[in-house]
């Protein structure tokens with residue numbers, strides 16, 4: 001079985017959550033399946049094995065679980081990108097639009113040094129708004145964002161193009177049609 005078939009089968013898709021018309025792709029079932037979890041992490045790590053990655057940045061909250069495992073396997077540091085108000089030390093922040101209104105995400109300003117090679121990780125890219133904000137945050141403090149990596153792509157929403165327009169290559173493991 002290809003790893004894509006394996007991963008796809010381990011993800012639970014829930015129609016009309018959190019609201020009508022949205023299909024929520026729930027990775028808790030992937031995380032709970034030892035073989036699928038290992039496979040997903042191995043595939044996220046594979047392009048970087050043997051290269052120097054200084055830090056893995058994960059987006060709250062599912063990006064922490066995946067990013068932590070990827071960082072460990074690459075012998076890289078881990079950097080949490082969090083919702084506003086959660087980090088205790090001096091932060092840099094970026095505002096980004098949600099479907100209704102705006103939100104802010106933050107990172108400790110000393111979490112990455114200028115020129116460090118960073119990969120960004122989250123579970124899923126939809127419109128790309130969240131990941132684009134995280135890339136801007138990292139670039140703002142001088143990080144060399146070498147890639148943005150996701151388990152799931154919703155290609156109909158065009159998020160990957162938004163990230164590539166910021167000069168950052170995108171890697172995704174599987175795609176789901178629709179929103």
Ligand code: AMP
Pocket residue numbers: 022023024025026059062122123124125126127128129130131159179
């Ligand atoms: P976006 O900013 O539109 O790319 O949305 C990406 C963020 O929202 C990620 O952190 C995802 O975990 C979450 N997300 C968006 N759409 C979905 C979906 N259909 N199923 C699960 N998570 C989603």
